[in-house]
Amino acid sequence: MSTQLPDQTEDESSAGEAEPTSAAQERRMAKKRERAAERDEQRQAEEAEAALADEETYHLKVFRYDPEIEGKKEPRFDDFHVPYHKGMTVLDALMYARDTYDSSLTFRHSCRQAVCGSDAMFVNGSQRLCCKTQLSDLDEPVRIEPLPHAEVVKDLVVDMEHFYDQMEAVEPYFQTNDLPDGELEEQRQSRENREKVKMSTRCIWCGACMSSCNIAAGDNEYLGPAAINKAYRFTMDEREGEDMKQQRLEILEQEHGVWRCQTQFSCTDVCPKDIPLTEHIQELKREAVKNNLKFW
Amino acid sequence: MAERYSSFEAGGRRWLWQRITAAFLVVVLAFHFFLLHFVNHADEVTFAMSQARMEELTYFSLMILFLLTATFHGVNGVYNALINQGLTGTRKTAVKLVLVVASAVVIVQGVRTALAWAGGVPL
Amino acid sequence: MHEHDVIVVGAGGAGLRAAIAAQEEGADVAIVSKLHPVRSHTGAAEGGINAALREGDSWQDHAYDTMKGSDYLGDAPAIETLAQDSPEEVIQLEHWGMAFSREDDGRVSQRPFGGLSFPRTTYAGAETGHQLLHTMYEQLVKRGIQVYDEWYVLDLAVSDEETPEERSCHGVVGYDVQSGNIEGFHARDGVILATGGPGQVYDHTTNAVANTGDGVAMAYRAGVPIEDMEFIQFHPTTLPSTGVLITEGVRGEGGILYNSEGERFMFEYGYANNDGELASRDVVSRAELTEVNEGRGIEDEYVHLDMRHLGEERIVDRLENIIHLSEDFEGVDPLEEPMPVKPGQHYAMGGVETDENGETCISGLYAAGECACASVHGSNRLGGNALPELIVFGARAGHHAAGRDIGEAQIPTGKRGEWEAGDVETPVAPGAVEPSVEADPSGGDAVADGGPDLDPAGLVERATERATERVEALLDNEDGRNHAEIRAEVQESMTENVNVFRETEGLEQALRDIREAREAYEEVGVADQSRTFNTDLQQTIETRNVIDLAEAITLGALAREEFRGAHWRKEHQERDDENWLKHTLLSWNDGSPELWYKPVLLEGENKRYEPKIRSY
Amino acid sequence: MSQSYNRGLIEDFGRWREFSAGMWAWVFHKFTGWVLVGYLFTHIAVLSTALQSPDAYTTTIQSLESLLIVRILEVGLLSVAVFHILNGLRLLFVDLGVGLEAQDKSFYASLLLTGAIAVASVPTFLAGVFG
Ligand SMILES: Cc1cc2nc3c(=O)[nH]c(=O)nc-3n(C[C@H](O)[C@H](O)[C@H](O)COP(=O)(O)OP(=O)(O)OC[C@H]3O[C@@H](n4cnc5c(N)ncnc54)[C@H](O)[C@@H]3O)c2cc1C
Ligand code: HEM
């Protein structure tokens, strides 16, 4: 099942396709093939060593794929045995594997504290943030794959473009027609109202929810839980005013908006920020209905 | 106001009707099952018995309504499921057409049958 | 080649604000960032933004607190600009919809923070940075500003004049991480660096893996002096296993620090008799390490931060995400037990030398945010003063680059004002391994092979070619050394030797280790031969920046023979205003770093700030 | 840009093992819904034999009802309908925003109840077919 927009081949980076044929690249590729076997051997030796050493190790099975590298064009799983220390996260283990065994192991990560949203992956059958997942909570071998329902760029890296497009399709910015006059005067917002939108503002754009939703997988135009939640954040914000709320509901009422959600709850289950996504989507459906029934 | 009215996208109206018909069907379907399988046993069903029931206006109209709601609910459900799988463009239009025709056939056929039983609208 | 009026490098709080500002001024602006904007480390900031918004508070008080906090090493024009501009900028954020915490009357909440004489830290729960970053990215989307995300900036395109003060910057060279392409970005009006902090110089840090100080290192090598690098802030409350930060807000709300004896040591051992836990970060960090060193630490490593007495309701209301952080990263439920904490690298006060308009001594090159040093923070940053710095100086740099007249800067940059030469004795030579051979892509030795006649686009092209050569060389050296080992060695040495406590011997050892790392780096290579998403290549390039900055930090630390703010020297336990009321500057000088000093500007618009003893 | 690689089974069915309650509920609801529409169409088709003649109708029904397989299918149909009704009620509550925290429990409850009703109905449905 194709879940991606098919027009991704034309890109400013198409010049890159000429690159593999350049002389330097050719040379490197040849050398690379020569060394591949050698390095494999070395890695195996190292792994064996790690396993032999008396310390506790964790067994990782990591998805590997690279469209350019001989031997990685066919996806495969690599095994890594990583020495364990208390408090070790899946991200720590991946970093260890990369820095010690195979520097070409590729994945996104940055903050290591669950705020940047770059390392959502499919770990033991569920979408999780690697930096926030303790190894000790998982069964071995720990299977790490890129997020399902997204195109794999390389190893554990997926193409996030479609996710970003959906996020940006809901006018994800504050809009209001009556700002206070004074430059130094803030808009008032009740505590209750801030409380109401609070959870929805926590989204870190990790894409876990979207990846877990079967509807988003099937219907590529479906806005998806994260984008709808983003819209919720503004729709429910009293500072925007009633007129804006109308405009927002109109976006959400499209064919591929809130109505597509079949309340599978998997988005809510996987969200690392514990955002009650299904609840927000459902509330918006009711808002939309109410909003329209008013005039019947 | 007219504008507002029309801004309620078909998707939303269909969503709402799916719920309304569902709520209605809970009652009628339960009644239907109960009547035809527990009170009167299915293998004892005969034309005559159906006829007797159908001649009651309430029962007759209930069954017609049942047919209409069930068809809408079922066919709309199928249509939704297909959109959820990413059906778009001309194929979507084609499917829509087929579903509408099929519903029409079922409804016409169902109504004709009911009329045959009741021997015309039981007024 | 891409072409825009203004190019902003980095998309954290500073970069986003700069881009919006340049666009407000009508410029065609683009952001080039190695991370998608919402992944920037600004999102990690927890505590809040300082701004004098309320009755009873004033920008003058904010400026005074900041100057005092800086231990009189901040420049008054920059500090006053920060204090004056931040209220407007914070309200601007509110108008953009930022979800601040609220008071009963619906106004934004403020809370007390260490070193502040008024509760002026505006916040959004314990996720202020996240809210700020996302609010500004939303504005970017609204304005349709172009973002080249996952483009790593390799270098600057700077002209070849003899002295940095005469040079000008015309663009940057970007590496598209997705495809491996290297392309030039020509900036007609200016380049703004907003690349964030250099936390990866240390191994125990609150900073992200992406915080490798690239902008500072690039500017440094292009000839811009870097200022006050020795001043590194260590945050007193980070979780021992990961370095994840527990906000000062916990102490602001009334959290208490205990040692293994259960003593409230901030008071009992007289580290800060008045302010206790709310004393400035450097004071608390040293207090904790002293406790540990004197045997009163827990597991010889950390102390306890207890907030249970605040009550569940208050904790959930104001500090909810601290509960999650502590549980997820340390396995401790702070409603049940005290949290273990220890000091960790947190913030770099130093950076690219700029004036209060964000401009460096190279015309057309700006810097804002943590990578810059207009000198607001001096030798020690107050909590809650970095976020206002991002928006205030980000906005100024953006406006100025796009041509708005925001007034003549009072802070001289480069060797334009008063300065004096410096000297420091080092056990090994600092700088490039072979300074003369080192082909500095944008530096002065280019005069020899290019000639100063290239037009701006030509300069960008030349920089692109050089960067391409360098990348090719790294890829060709497939069996070279892995950068990860080298980086780890530098990080360990820095944490060991250039930490909260610094002594001559350790600093010298660090310089030796860094020298070794430099030599090892000569043989570095990239094993991954793929053009697609080659993070091995990217990190290898970053490691060079880590090495350059580690050295700069250590050189500054060795040179500064006094104890001021975050910089503590075993041999020099006093603040020395007689000799050291001056900024440390380092110029790369084509590979043989030069140390020099310039005086601190204590003369403000408001008043002259007379150095006083900093006690809390 | 990288070529796309279709992960096939990992993408789709390979994940069923890890489906959560809400996803299973969705799958079952879909399945039962389709069965019910299918049945609606056949049901009308069968009933419309009444259009030919009353006798045709009675004989069709009675011969069908005398087949064991049809009786068993009817139990199946009942289970399918019961599950669809119960889970449909669950969904209606979810739509009203009621009891979202208990969505998994209510799904399991629907399953159990469906099972119980199906078992209880067997005697009624199979009555007479062996006679
Ligand atoms: C855990 C934590 C908590 C904090 N809490 C507070 C607080 O409560 N209050 C406060 O005032 N301050 C706080 N700070 C400090 C403050 O958050 C930071 O100083 C500030 O966010 C830095 O912002 P920035 O925009 O300069 O950089 P960043 O947000 O780090 O952004 C850097 C940007 O530059 C890009 N970049 C870097 N290198 C390159 C390159 N080579 N090419 C292209 N792009 C590049 C990155 O992609 C990124 O987008 C905290 C800091 C931390 C770490
Ligand atoms: C008796 C009470 C019934 C209830 C309470 C009920 C409830 C529901 C609800 C709430 C949905 C919508 C699910 C969603 O969109 O998330 C649905 C879908 C559906 N229903 Fe019913 N329904 C009932 C009877 C029927 C009957 C009699 C039929 C057959 C004619 C039927 C066929 C369907 C179909 C085909 C779907 C779409 C399933 C899919 O998603 O693929 N339902 N039902």
Ligand code: SF4
């Ligand atoms: S809603 Fe949750 S799961 Fe989805 S992108 Fe945001 S943080 Fe990630």
Ligand code: F3S
């Ligand atoms: S998983 Fe999908 S179906 Fe709805 S509840 Fe979540 S968006």
Ligand code: FES
């Ligand atoms: S590394 Fe930032 S969310 Fe995990």
